[in-house]
Amino acid sequence: MAEILVLVEHAGETVKKVTGELLTAARRYGEPAAVWAGAGAEAGHARLAELGAAKVYVAAGADFDDYVVAPKAELLAELVAQKSPAAVLVAATAEGREVAARLAVKTGSGILTDVTALGDELTGEQSIFGGAITVQSRVSSGTPIIAVRPNAITPEPVPGEAVTEEVTITVSDAAKGARITGRVEQERGERPELTEASIVVSGGRGVGAAENFALIEKLADALGAAVGASRAATDAGWYPHQFQVGQTGKTVSPQLYLACGISGAIQHRAGMQTSKTIMVVNKDPEAPIFELADFGVVGDLFKVVPQLIEEIEKRAQS
Amino acid sequence: MNIVVCVKQVPDTWSERKLSDSDSTLDREAADALINELDEYAIEEGLRLTEANGGEVTILTVGPEKATESIRKALSMGADKAVHVTDPGLHGSDALVTSEVIAKVLGRIGFDLVILGSESTDARMGVLAAMLAERLGIPQLSYASKVEVDGTSITINRQADYGYDTVAGSLPAVVSVVEKINEPRYPSFKGIMAAKKKPVETLSLADLELDAAAAGLAGSATEVASFAARPPRQAGTVVTDEGDGGSKAAEFLAARKFI
Ligand SMILES: Cc1cc2nc3c(=O)[nH]c(=O)nc-3n(C[C@H](O)[C@H](O)[C@H](O)COP(=O)(O)OP(=O)(O)OC[C@H]3O[C@@H](n4cnc5c(N)ncnc54)[C@H](O)[C@@H]3O)c2cc1C
Ligand SMILES: Nc1ncnc2c1ncn2[C@@H]1O[C@H](COP(=O)(O)O)[C@@H](O)[C@H]1O
Numbered sequence: 001m002a003e004i005l006v007l008v009e010h011a012g013e014t015v016k017k018v019t020g021e022l023l024t025a026a027r028r029y030g031e032p033a034a035v036w037a038g039a040g041a042e043a044g045h046a047r048l049a050e051l052g053a054a055k056v057y058v059a060a061g062a063d064f065d066d067y068v069v070a071p072k073a074e075l076l077a078e079l080v081a082q083k084s085p086a087a088v089l090v091a092a093t094a095e096g097r098e099v100a101a102r103l104a105v106k107t108g109s110g111i112l113t114d115v116t117a118l119g120d121e122l123t124g125e126q127s128i129f130g131g132a133i134t135v136q137s138r139v140s141s142g143t144p145i146i147a148v149r150p151n152a153i154t155p156e157p158v159p160g161e162a163v164t165e166e167v168t169i170t171v172s173d174a175a176k177g178a179r180i181t182g183r184v185e186q187e188r189g190e191r192p193e194l195t196e197a198s199i200v201v202s203g204g205r206g207v208g209a210a211e212n213f214a215l216i217e218k219l220a221d222a223l224g225a226a227v228g229a230s231r232a233a234t235d236a237g238w239y240p241h242q243f244q245v246g247q248t249g250k251t252v253s254p255q256l257y258l259a260c261g262i263s264g265a266i267q268h269r270a271g272m273q274t275s276k277t278i279m280v281v282n283k284d285p286e287a288p289i290f291e292l293a294d295f296g297v298v299g300d301l302f303k304v305v306p307q308l309i310e311e312i313e314k315r316a317q318s
Numbered sequence: 319m320n321i322v323v324c325v326k327q328v329p330d331t332w333s334e335r336k337l338s339d340s341d342s343t344l345d346r347e348a349a350d351a352l353i354n355e356l357d358e359y360a361i362e363e364g365l366r367l368t369e370a371n372g373g374e375v376t377i378l379t380v381g382p383e384k385a386t387e388s389i390r391k392a393l394s395m396g397a398d399k400a401v402h403v404t405d406p407g408l409h410g411s412d413a414l415v416t417s418e419v420i421a422k423v424l425g426r427i428g429f430d431l432v433i434l435g436s437e438s439t440d441a442r443m444g445v446l447a448a449m450l451a452e453r454l455g456i457p458q459l460s461y462a463s464k465v466e467v468d469g470t471s472i473t474i475n476r477q478a479d480y481g482y483d484t485v486a487g488s489l490p491a492v493v494s495v496v497e498k499i500n501e502p503r504y505p506s507f508k509g510i511m512a513a514k515k516k517p518v519e520t521l522s523l524a525d526l527e528l529d530a531a532a533a534g535l536a537g538s539a540t541e542v543a544s545f546a547a548r549p550p551r552q553a554g555t556v557v558t559d560e561g562d563g564g565s566k567a568a569e570f571l572a573a574r575k576f577i
Pocket of ligand 2: 324325326327354356357360378379380381413416433434435436437438439441442443444445446447
């Protein structure tokens with residue numbers, strides 16, 4: 001059986017949730033072979049076995065962590081040449097897409113980005129134009145390279161052997177052109193990452209001020225959720241830009257999306273329309289976001305949200 | 319410093335966007351067209367860098383004839399000249415093909431820095447900067463929220479989920495920008511008048527010695543098998559807060575096992 005290469009997304013030693021989703025998707029088309037680039041593979045190994053990796057290719061060099069994207073694409077290109085996999089799956093994160101892009105050029109293969117489901121013969125489903133249209137696409141030449149949207153596939157882990165094979169490659173000078181010289185981490189508390197979170201609580205212009213985002217954060221924390229924001233809120237400087245949901249921000253697909261004080265412009269919908277359940281709090285009953293709502297409350301978020309938090313906390317105690 | 323800014327014309331996200339029934343490509347006639355929003359930030363960054371360091375900004379667009387409107391707008395913001403690659407054979411090209419065409423033009427006109435938007439609003443692939451860096455073998459400085467050039471050194475802040483990385487490279491390089499980087503200027507009246515006289519070079523696939531069979535729909539490595547309008551979401555429950563909105567919301571969440 002041909003292998004399906006899965007590029008592991010990890011933060012140091014911690015395997016990210018989307019990797020489990022990719023391994024589940026891979027199993028249907030071949031033998032899931034995880035590819036670990038950079039440090040931390042030993043600590044992550046047990047988790048990959050649990051999630052269903054049949055093999056784990058480990059390339060531990062420091063280059064993968066020191067340079068932007070390109071070394072990982074070289075590693076995958078080497079594995080594509082050696083192992084002739086039936087496909088390569090990556091997470092449709094900023095970095096995953098860029099690795100996929102470079103790999104596509106190296107191997108002359110087609111690439112599908114932001115795929116929300118995989119069908120027969122590796123057909124990828126994509127949601128375009130703000131979610132208005134669903135497209136089924138295929139790669140017609142080369143080794144299919146598919147970037148899958150985090151949270152789109154439900155992980156169904158079947159433990160794998162996770163047989164480790166070390167891979168050594170010499171990263172070319174061309175791939176070392178963009179050197180990471182420092183990292184500035186911004187506080188997001190203990191909250192999950194926006195694109196990976198099962199629940200996202202977002203605030204928009206209706207939140208009214210930067211300091212009021214504390215209320216959105218409080219609700220998020222009560223639910224174990226990530227915080228998102230509309231562009232109106234990030235443009236106003238109320239919340240950092242990397243938390244923007246929408247066309248020019250992140251695309252999220254959580255189990256539950258809770259929009260507070262957001263009107264639901266098409267550009268915002270583009271980033272949250274595929275959420276499984278959508279809940280809305282907005283004081284304007286005409287706001288278009290209600291069209292998407294599984295449950296909506298017409299009301300002032302400064303009254304509704306504190307009560308909701310109180311109820312959640314009450315239930316948590318009982 | 320010679321800067322090339324890649325500008326794509328896209329359908330306005332406020333207008334209805336469609337795929338053509340005959341070949342599943344974007345129906346570019348059906349919607350109003352404008353400059354991909356992030357590309358305005360790319361133009362602005364190019365203008366700021368040449369204002370500080372000297373040099374010229376060239377706009378590079380691959381797209382149908384109609385894209386000249388967007389090119390004029392870019393020139394009216396202050397760019398010096400433009401190259402427009404247009405050819406019926408390009409219809410339906412995927413990112414691999416587009417990146418090959420752009421790389422070919424860049425090789426021909428020369429540059430110190432190429433600036434792109436980090437993502438287009440129609441394709442939303444966010445792959446072009448990486449593809450160009452790969453094809454040209456030069457540093458990929460993408461998702462920049464800040465760019466600094468000092469001689470031939472270039473550093474950026476690369477936006478990430480956790481904050482940002484600082485990344486260093488040397489020219490020539492490829493940069494892609496996020497919208498946090500600057501505030502694009504509006505064209506002035508003087509700028510609009512001046513734009514009419516600025517040179518726009520038009521190139522075909524043949525001019526670039528590219529094979530038409532390797533471009534467009536036929537030359538692309540991906541294909542659309544089918545598409546359909548997304549079924550409308552089932553209407554949900556909407557309640558008006560009468561002092562109990564939060565409790566009702568909690569009941570809904572509990573019924574769905576979120577709490
Ligand atoms: C090219 C382009 C790209 C864009 N990209 C994005 C993007 O990525 N993400 C994005 O979000 N937007 C994007 N936008 C902007 C988008 O068009 C909207 O302007 C934006 O989403 C509006 O944000 P909002 O819903 O928070 O604000 P508004 O539209 O002003 O809505 C605020 C809502 O809050 C409600 N409200 C006010 N006070 C209260 C209260 N006390 N309690 C309850 N409700 C209250 C109001 O009734 C209203 O419905 C883009 C626009 C363009 C042109
Ligand atoms: N046809 C094109 N002509 C010129 N630039 C383009 C074209 N397509 C994409 N780009 C550039 O590539 C960026 C990213 O596009 P994409 O990878 O399609 O999301 C855009 O913001 C543009 O700067």
